[in-house]
Amino acid sequence: MKLYEIAHSRAGDKGNTLTLALIPYKESDYPTLCEKVTVAKVKNHLHEIVWGDIVRYELPNIASLLFVCHNALLGGVTTSLAMDTHGKTLSYALLEMEI
Amino acid sequence: MKDKIRIGCGAGFSGDRLDPAIVLAQKGKLDYLVLECLAERTIALAQKRKMKDPSKGYDPLLERRIESLLPILVKNKVKLITNMGAAHPTEGARTIISIAKKMKLQIKVAAVEGDDVFEKLDTSALAIETKAPLKNSGELISANAYLGVEGILKGLQDGADIVITGRVADPSLFLAPMIHEFGWSTTNYDLMGKGTVIGHLLECAGHITGGYFADPVKKPVEGLHHLGHPFADVGNDGSAIISKVEGTGGVVNLQTVKEQLLYEVINPFEYLTPDVAADFTSVKVKQLGKDQVEVTGGHGKARPDTYKVSVGYKAFCLGEGEISYAGQSAMERAKLAAEIITNRFADGMILSDYPITDIRIDYVGVSAIHRTDFKTSRSPYEIRLRVAGKARTLEDAALIGEEVEALYTNGPAAGGGVRKLVNEVVGIVSTLMDRTQTEARVTLFES
Numbered sequence: 001m002k003l004y005e006i007a008h009s010r011a012g013d014k015g016n017t018l019t020l021a022l023i024p025y026k027e028s029d030y031p032t033l034c035e036k037v038t039v040a041k042v043k044n045h046l047h048e049i050v051w052g053d054i055v056r057y058e059l060p061n062i063a064s065l066l067f068v069c070h071n072a073l074l075g076g077v078t079t080s081l082a083m084d085t086h087g088k089t090l091s092y093a094l095l096e097m098e099i
Numbered sequence: 100m101k102d103k104i105r106i107g108c109g110a111g112f113s114g115d116r117l118d119p120a121i122v123l124a125q126k127g128k129l130d131y132l133v134l135e136c137l138a139e140r141t142i143a144l145a146q147k148r149k150m151k152d153p154s155k156g157y158d159p160l161l162e163r164r165i166e167s168l169l170p171i172l173v174k175n176k177v178k179l180i181t182n183m184g185a186a187h188p189t190e191g192a193r194t195i196i197s198i199a200k201k202m203k204l205q206i207k208v209a210a211v212e213g214d215d216v217f218e219k220l221d222t223s224a225l226a227i228e229t230k231a232p233l234k235n236s237g238e239l240i241s242a243n244a245y246l247g248v249e250g251i252l253k254g255l256q257d258g259a260d261i262v263i264t265g266r267v268a269d270p271s272l273f274l275a276p277m278i279h280e281f282g283w284s285t286t287n288y289d290l291m292g293k294g295t296v297i298g299h300l301l302e303c304a305g306h307i308t309g310g311y312f313a314d315p316v317k318k319p320v321e322g323l324h325h326l327g328h329p330f331a332d333v334g335n336d337g338s339a340i341i342s343k344v345e346g347t348g349g350v351v352n353l354q355t356v357k358e359q360l361l362y363e364v365i366n367p368f369e370y371l372t373p374d375v376a377a378d379f380t381s382v383k384v385k386q387l388g389k390d391q392v393e394v395t396g397g398h399g400k401a402r403p404d405t406y407k408v409s410v411g412y413k414a415f416c417l418g419e420g421e422i423s424y425a426g427q428s429a430m431e432r433a434k435l436a437a438e439i440i441t442n443r444f445a446d447g448m449i450l451s452d453y454p455i456t457d458i459r460i461d462y463v464g465v466s467a468i469h470r471t472d473f474k475t476s477r478s479p480y481e482i483r484l485r486v487a488g489k490a491r492t493l494e495d496a497a498l499i500g501e502e503v504e505a506l507y508t509n510g511p512a513a514g515g516g517v518r519k520l521v522n523e524v525v526g527i528v529s530t531l532m533d534r535t536q537t538e539a540r541v542t543l544f545e546s
Contacts, residue, residue: 012364025354048470048471057367062360066361076228082467
């Protein structure tokens with residue numbers, strides 16, 4: 001199953017850092033996400049996109065995870081040659097992950 | 100002192116739609132309307148416009164937004180706070196005053212300056228991103244400190260109907276009216292934290308009402324063509340109910356609020372603004388009714404001693420060219436086209452004054468956006484080849500598009516739909532500056 005089936009995501013950018021919020025549709029799926037969507041697995045899944053460290057924050061109050069991905073935007077929104085300089089589309093790259 | 104105010108956000112970036120703010124001002128029963136129109140690079144581009152024409156440098160849509168809003172704001176007694184001053188807040192204020200005079204409306208406008216620290220910038224200071232001196236980035240063209248609530252507060256205390264600023268931290272645009280109306284102390288960091296959470300939730304406007312969210316398969320949203328922008332009913336305890344005008348499109352639910360709470364957050368324990376180090380991890384959300392979400396919690400610690408400063412520099416000239424192939428062997432022909440272009444650059448057949456570097460090849464429809472296709476996709480029916488590169492001059496940058504265009508008659512079969520583009524790219528790096536180095540200055544204008 002792809003993450004897309006049980007969770008939604010929003011991408012944000014700060015310089016060359018990409019943020020990916022991961023939010024289960026059902027709050028009862030939050031522990032599963034915590035268990036299955038580890039930093040190591042996300043790093044492996046996004047290895048062609050994220051070149052730096054990934055930090056995962058757990059937010060149990062809102063049953064959500066936040067992945068802060070460094071060196072992920074080809075230099076950042078202002079000087080990247082990519083089409084999507086902000087990385088706004090990358091939430092759906094995370095949701096491609098198989099769990 | 101009030102115990103509840105309503106703040107709406109009618110624009111979340113410079114190019115945002117004009118009509119949602121009008122709907123908010125007309126039907127939102129607002130106390131304050133905020134228009135957030137300054138992205139990281141917007142102010143550097145505004146600085147370039149000001150250098151060309153000293154009567155410019157404020158947001159290019161200022162006149163259109165104000166002309167459509169001003170009579171409604173005056174009629175409904177809604178105060179406006181906006182960062183549309185960009186690189187020239189006083190000229191923005193004068194422009195608003197002249198529109199008000201033409202409409203025979205009496206208003207007071209406060210312009211907040213002090214964010215422009217270009218003259219004070221230590222160009223040997225290290226850029227946060229590169230860890231190298233700022234001056235190594237290239238020719239510097241702008242430096243703007245993210246100011247906090249102080250200038251806006253002063254403007255409101257002076258009785259301004261409209262406060263127009265340059266660079267101010269986005270949540271401060273919302274926090275300032277809360278402090279003003281509720282009499283909060285700016286050293287009550289828990290309240291500063293709660294107010295900053297609310298500001299952060301509202302600042303991207305349609306982001307919390309279903310924009311940047313809708314997915315017809317998993318997250319359907321009705322009425323995006325008339326998306327309502329949000330407002331918050333903020334209590335003097337720092338809690339809020341996020342909602343939107345009845346009858347507008349979009350949705351406010353736990354999903355939209357959670358997505359926006361974490362948007363662009365680098366550390367949810369310490370979301371730094373010039374007003375507070377806000378803690379987002381204690382925020383709680385609850386659906387109260389249709390399109391009504393209550394937000395409580397959020398804390399804060401003392402604000403940083405430094406301002407974050409965005410420094411704009413001339414980075415490079417971007418050249419781009421695109422061409423499409425479709426049908427059988429579309430991918431193979433696109434790949435041949437890319438090979439032809441890269442070979443011509445490698446063989447020195449493209450005569451530029453300075454070297455063109457960082458040639459980037461994208462196959463639009465396959466791997467241009469995520470830089471990978473996760474090995475899942477088949478070859479699509481049509482492919483668009485995009486070639487981009489960095490040049491020192493616009494003339495050189497244009498060569499990239501010209502090379503792609505020449506594929507019409509010198510390249511693979513059936514290439515069509517060429518588009519060419521050149522652009523002078525302004526880069527942004529950041530640095531920190533001691534708070535004692537600058538402070539907000541407020542100038543009042545009356546019609």
